[in-house]
Amino acid sequence: MMAEKPVRKRRKSGDEIRTTIVNAATRIVMEQGAARMTLADVAKAAGISKGGLLHYFASKDALIRAMITAGLDSFEEKTTAMIASDPTPGSYLRAYITTSFPAERADDIAAAMIAGIATDPDLLADYAVESTKWSDRLRDDGLDYLHAEVIRLAVDGLYFNEAIGLPPLSLPDRAEFLKRLIAMTRVSAEVQR
Amino acid sequence: MMAEKPVRKRRKSGDEIRTTIVNAATRIVMEQGAARMTLADVAKAAGISKGGLLHYFASKDALIRAMITAGLDSFEEKTTAMIASDPTPGSYLRAYITTSFPAERADDIAAAMIAGIATDPDLLADYAVESTKWSDRLRDDGLDYLHAEVIRLAVDGLYFNEAIGLPPLSLPDRAEFLKRLIAMTRVSAEVQR
DNA sequence: TGTTATGGACCGGCTGGACGGTTTGGAATA
């Protein structure tokens, strides 16, 4: 049963397969819905058997948790990279916006959240932790806090709507909308009240 | 066999039971998550048997659809009532805000959406139809359209976040935030650009 | 009024199938 494992082994293919599985699960949720995300289907989509899948993720919950942390880590990484090249006030908010809506859609976070909601809302605990971090950073972003929250939550609103398959804006409107949000991150606070 | 029935009979209890069932289902989703919304549990919560439930709703999908339409109808009703007593520009947007966040929380729409996502995203079709109506009304609300969409989607963002159990704002901040949104519905458009 | 007929409302046990997770066995690798 070996309580401690050597850790230094054939890590390479292991992590690769893990991300392959996570990507397959994400794709299934986005294309077919959370109800269709069964272990058997995910395994098939990942080119693996169910037994193999469970070798890498001990349970379905573990897989969903991995989906969530993968999405959040990727988001975190992109935003911090973007902030580094933009030291002006509102930089975090702008990174939040552009990372939420990249050129080519990649709703990994949305799929993970949907999967979590469908099976057990407790799985979203990691997301809750991250959410408070975002709020804290917004307070330090050099803008009026409430103004920043309006923008941030507008981003969330568009993101959630699209995640559940309900585009609330026409394509040209959407582009204008995002430009408007970016512009709002440059409006000084006192314009507001 | 009398093809025509008098119609004036015992209609009363039928619809009442239906709403009782819908309310029970909504409560279960909010309190225990969509995965726990089984027909047996809903029936028990409604004080009815599973067979009785299936007598009123032919399938689980039908029940979820009823939840969605009930939530949307209630929302529609409240906003239109509110608009009637507020003829100034931005009246629809203000109604949208205050109806989304009433004094006492009643996340019937959120529960219905979560149940829909968990079982089959196609069930949200009604919601999509309503969504376009909201956009159309925003265009006629007497405000700059993009400005109005920022506010509307900020409402959605807060609503969705809270619906999945992630309050992104502290309680005092939340109150300030809603006041800010209301105030923004009174900002004339040209302030923006 | 008493009796029987009819049909809708409702119950709850049952089942077929799906799904998460386990086990077993074997192939690849070291």
Next chain:
DNA sequence: TATTCCAAACCGTCCAGCCGGTCCATAACA
């Protein structure tokens, strides 16, 4: 050989939907 990795069969559970049956309200008739 030992260990890691993975496939496939299998198991136990759970749930949606079905179905036979009961109850009750009204109606038709006498």
